[in-house]
Amino acid sequence: MRTGLRGGRIIGLSLLTALLACHEPGNTRSVQAQAAVDADTLDFGDVPVGQWREKQVRLRNVGYVPFHALNALGLEGDPSYEVSFDGEERVMPGEEKLVHVRFHPLSEGPVEETVHVLTDANSGREHTVRVRGQGVPLPIDISPPVLDFETLEVDSERTLRLTISNPVDLPLTVTLEGAAADAFSADTLTVPPLSTREVQAKYLPRSLGDMRAQVKVKACGNCTPTVAELAGRSVPSAFVFEPEPVPFESIPVHERTQSYTRARNITWRPVTIMGLSTSDKSFTPLKSMQRQEVKPGEAVEVPLEFAARFSGPNTGTLTLGYESDKARQSQVVLDASGGRPTLAVAxxxxxxxxxxxxxxxxxxxxxxxxxxxxxxxxxxxxxxxxxxxxxxxxxxxxxxxxxxxxxxxxxxxxxxxxxxxxxxxxxxxxxxxxxxxxxxxxxxxxxxxxxxxxxxxxxxxxxxxxSTGPCVYELKPWPVLDFGNVTPGRGAVLGFSFRNPGRAECAVKDIHLSNDAGGVFYMPGGKLAGGVLPYDTAFSAMIAFRPQAPGEYQGELRLTVNDPANPTVTLPLRGVSQDSCLVAAPAFVDFGPIRYDCSVGRRRTLISNQCAAPIDVRDFQIGAGTSNQYALMTNMALPRTLAPGEGFELEFSYERNVLGQHFSPFFVYATNEPSPLLVPLLAETNHEGLQLDRFIQGTNSQLDVLFVVANTTTMDTYQARLKAAIPGWLERARQAGVDVRVGVTSTGLAARASACGGVTAGGEGGRLVPVDGSRSRAISSAATTAAETVQANIDDVGLCHNLVQGLETMRQALSSPLATSADDPRTPLPNDGNLGFLRSTARLAVVVLSDEDDHSGFDAESYVQFLQAIKGTGMAHRTQLYALVPTDNRCTTAGPPGPRFSTVAQRTNGAVGSICQGDYGSFLDKLLQRADRPQADFTLGATPNGMAEMSVRVAGVKLPADQWTYDPAHNAVVFQPAAVPTPGQTIEVRYRSACPAPPPAP
Incomplete structure (x- = not known):
């Protein structure tokens, strides 16, 4: 009854509450259970893999009646998260209960979870909280971070230790990686959670060289590893030798000499030398060194003796036996050949x-x-x-x-x-x-x-x-060395002489240019140290002037003499560079070296007007030079007006009665030109029988070819033969590696308007065809259409003229203004100059094709001198003329065989061929034979009087007689293949000469 009564009271209270609720709805809601959480998201941020982080979710009772917290769990079941609370528990109003969320990343990268919280509250029965975190690399302590096994012999081993500490409750994996990982090993593959392990790493190289590998430790499969470097070097033996090979000085047979080497232990452990031996009894170790320990890095000296038992080189081997991990040996070559670098002085x-x-x-x-x-x-x-x-x-x-x-x-x-x-x-x-x-x-x-x-x-x-008295001297020219006018881009050479006319000797030294005007003046032979001049002796030297831009230039030559009161001697230098209407061809007159007892021919140059307007030549004279050995042999009334392109030839003689070099300027004065044109006069007189020829080796495999083709009415057959030969010849040039540049001009000097049409009326006057520039005029053999273009240009020569003046058209083509200008200022045609045809580094060949001889008027020797001078002093061998002309009666030609073309060809060491031959290809190949390699033959300026006193120097060094020969048939020095001078080298040939026969009369 008591139990039932209690139960009835409860039911009654419930009914009372229900009845009251029916009548008061607001009060009923206020006594319901209400649950709430304090966050809908948890962010753990970055957490190293294997480490733990914890956060809480607070579940609170915000109502007026209690409720029960039933459960909390992760809905996605990710093992990186743990969710827990203290089991089912009643939560009273105003109280809270903690839900524990722990983050333990098992891999790198983002990890997300959903936490579900369940209650029996009337309100807030279920709650969802999003949880996220980032797994990041775990720092793992590896000590040391670099494990250097140093140097050891191949097939030996060394073990070192490193310590790995695992700070987390995950096992760590240990791997070896890298290019030389096979040479390394480790005794540990896993480090247990929350432990420290000592890892034994071993290096056992099977090959030679520097080797690298890495120990990589990580907490998960995709985790970033912590790396320790492994390094080692494998060598064939413990020792290196300094020096190696071991050098011995050269000694006579039966003598002895000593040397040494140092044996250095380059490995990590001490080794013990067990003995020394040599492969040849000529070499003897001077110390036994048995049982000698050598620490790491230590070097020990090994003295040796060499006894020369025979003449010539001798080599052997020193073997050093030693113990390290086992018996081993090192070897070094013993060199008694004297072949090592040795300082030699003479x-x-x-x-x-x-x-x-x-x-x-x-x-x-x-x-x-x-x-x-x-x-x-x-x-x-x-x-x-x-x-x-x-x-x-x-x-x-x-x-x-x-x-x-x-x-x-x-x-x-x-x-x-x-x-x-x-x-x-x-x-x-x-x-x-x-x-x-x-x-x-x-x-x-x-x-x-x-x-x-x-x-x-x-x-x-x-x-x-x-001691000696003060020097009395005579310096010429004085008071100034005047170059007159040298047009921009060209050069000229003059010189000075220093003579002692006094009784006391002159000591002269430090002869140099103290002012070269920025390099415009220079001494071709370089500065001179000096010397001693007894009474009535002299010396001379060249000075060059090469202006690149217009202007007036001042320089100074300086030397020192033994005169205490006036030790310094200076000679001012002066030169002007400006464009001139006057041009000289050749630009200098060079008599070359001459015996004082031999006759000498006269030399010529052509002075012409290269401008489009007439010019007055008002005067010319030989200026102040080093001597009075020159004389002008041409008589001419002055002033003289030169029409455009008109010129006159001047002839000079040389006395040759004073020994030495002689330099004099020849000046040509024109109205309205403030400075005279300079034509240098050059010569050298030698003692009886003594001759010195100088040459400069040029660049090989470059050849400029000017075809001078007669344009007379009888040339059709011969022009066709030349055209037929061009393709094969250019192909052979390409195969030989010769870079050929080809230009074509005619033998027509003046127009023949009545019979020749076109812009030039047959009078190209040296201009390359086509003069109007309708196709290329300077053709490179590298061009794909080179043969066709040259053939077309030969066609343009035409067949209309009646006068062959090929030597003069050749001179016009290769001299200023045509050779130096893109446009000939003397004609109204645009861009009809030959600029771009001649290359300063290339050989030059002029090929004349004519069925009759030349009628230029000037003496053939004038054109020889022009061609010999065109490449500059010492470079006459770089230019030849080749003539395809009548030589016999094999065919009918417009004229009989004549001397002019043939003479110039022979005097320039070219060749003469018959125009009647059916194929010109073999004749043209002669040009390539001289251009496809450095020149090996150099024709002498005089005929040697025997070989006994002949000597050859290249770059100042006298060559043995077995490196050159003399070819009497061609009067040339010929170098052996291994001794051919290189481009730019100077060749000097000294010999006793015989006087040449007098030159033929014009």
Missing amino acids: PAALDFGELPVGGKVGKTIRISNGGTTGNLIFRGVRGGGSADHFSVDVPLRGKQAYPWKAGTAWPALGVDDITIAPGTDAIDLTVYFEPKAEGTWQGTLVLMSDDKFTPERTIALTGRAR
């Missing part, structure tokens, strides 16, 4: 003899590499003793100078390293004696190099100085 002493105080004389020593393998490094010089009375010039390799290092000064001079190869390579060093006081002076010159045995060589320097 001569070993310099005696400058006796000079007057204030004089200067130089002698050259040659520095070479006496070895046979490897370059020697030359590093500079040092002076000692009475060094104030001596000096040194810059080192030279041929013409290439190596300046002394900035900031150094005699007597200690350094250079940036100069390498000297074995064999013929060498450095020349000129040493000067320039005494400042009377007495006997001795000094030393020390040459420094990287020669291991003899890094320094000492040259003894001796000289004596005497």
Whole structure:
């Protein structure tokens, strides 16, 4: 009854509550259970893989009656999250219950989850909370971060240790990766959670070289690893030798010499030398070194002796046996051949003899590499003793100078390293004696190099100085060396002479240009050290003027003489560069070297008007030069008016009765031109029988060819033969690697208007065809249509003229204004100049095709001299004329065989062929034979009187007689293939000559 009563009371209360609720709805809602959470999103941010982070969701009772928290769980079941609370629990009004959410990322990247919270509350029965977090790389401690096994022998091993600490409750995996991973191994593949492991890493190389690998440790498959570097180097043996090979000096047979090498242990562990042996009994170790320990990085000296048992090179092997992880050996080559780089100097002493105080004389020593393998490094010089009375010039390799290092000064001079190869390579060093006081002076010159045995060589320097009276001298020209006018872009050479007319000797030194006007003036032979001139002796030297732009230029030559009161002598230099209507062809008159007892022919030049208007020549004269050896042999009334293109030839003689070089300017004055045109006069008189021919080697495989084709009415057959030969000839040029440039002009000098049409009426006057520029006029053999274009240009020559003046049209084509201008100013036609045809570096061949001889009027020798001068001084061998002309009666031609074309061809070392031959291809191939390689044959200027006194020098070095021959049939020096001079080198041939026969009368 009591239990039922209690139950009835409860039911009654419920009914009462229900009844009250029916009548008061607002009050009923206020006593319902209400649940709420404090967040609908949880963000854990970045958490390293394997680490834990926790956040809470607060479940609160915001109503007035209790409810029960029934459950909390992750709906997506991601193992990276744990959700928990303390089980089912009653939550009273105003209380809260914590739902624990823990984040434990198992991989890198974003991880999301949904937490579901369930209650029995009337309101807020279910709640959903979005949860997110980012798994990021786990920092793992690996110590050390780099494990260097250093150097060890191949097929040996070394073990080192590293420590890996695992800070999380996930296992860590350990892998080895990298290019040389096979050479490394580790004894640990997994590091358990929350532990530290010592990992033994082993390096066992099976091949040689530097090797790299990585230990990579990570907490999951896609996790970013923490990396430790593994490094090792494998070598064939523990020792390297310094030097290697071991060099021995060259010694006579039966003598002995000693050398050494250092054996350095380059591995990580100490090793023990067990013994030394050699492969040849000529080599003997001087120490046994048995059981000697060598620590890592330590070097021990190994002395050796070589006993020369036979002549010539001798090599052997030193074997060093040692113990490391096992018995091993190292070997080094023993070289007793003397082939290593060796500083060689000749001569070993310099005696400058006796000079007057204030004089200067130089002698050259040659520095070479006496070895046979490897370059020697030359590093500079040092002076000692009475060094104030001596000096040194810059080192030279041929013409290439190596300046002394900035900031150094005699007597200690350094250079940036100069390498000297074995064999013929060498450095020349000129040493000067320039005494400042009377007495006997001795000094030393020390040459420094990287020669291991003899890094320094000492040259003894001796000289004596005497007092002398002040120099009395005569300097010509005086008071100025005047070049007159030289047009821009061209050059001219004159010179000076210094003579001692007094009784006291003259000591002259330091002859140089103290002002070269920015390089416009220069000495072609370079500065001169000086010398001593006894009474009534002289010397001379060239000075060149090459202006590139219009203007007036001033320079200065300076030298020093033994005159204490006036030691410095200067000669002003003056030159003007401006365009001129006057032009000389050739631009200089060169008699060349001549024996004083031989006759000499006269030389000519053509002075013409290259402008479109007449010009008055009002005067000409030989100006102040070094002597009065020249004379003008042409008588002409002045002033003389020259029409456009008109000219006159001047002829000069040379007396040849004063020994030495002679330079004189010839000036041509024209109205309205403020400065006279310069034509240099050049010659050299030698002693009886002594001849010196100079040549300069040119560029090979470049050939400019000017075809001068007769345009007379009988030339149709011969022009057709030339056209037929062109394609095959150009193809053979391409196969031979010869870069050919072709131009074509006619033998028509003046127009023949009554019979010839076209813009020139048959009178091209040296202009390349087609004169109107309707197709290419200077044709490169590289052009795909080269043959067709040349053939078309030969067609343009035509068949209408009646006068062959091929030598003069050739001279006009190759001289100013045509050769130097895009437009001929003397004609109304535009762009009819020949600029772009001639290349300064190319050989030049003129090919004349004519069925009769030349009628130009001027002597054939004038055209020979023009062609010999066109490439400049010393380059006459670079230009030839080839003539296809009547030579016999094999066919009927417009004229009989004549001397003019043939003479010029023979005098320029070209060739003469019959115009009657059916195929011109073989004749044209003669041009290619001289152009497809560096020139090996050089025709002499006189006939040698035997071979006994002939010598040949290239770049100043005398060549052995087995490197050249003399060809009497062609009067030429011919170089052997291995000795052919290279482009730019100077060739000098000295010989005793016979006087030539007098030149034929014009």
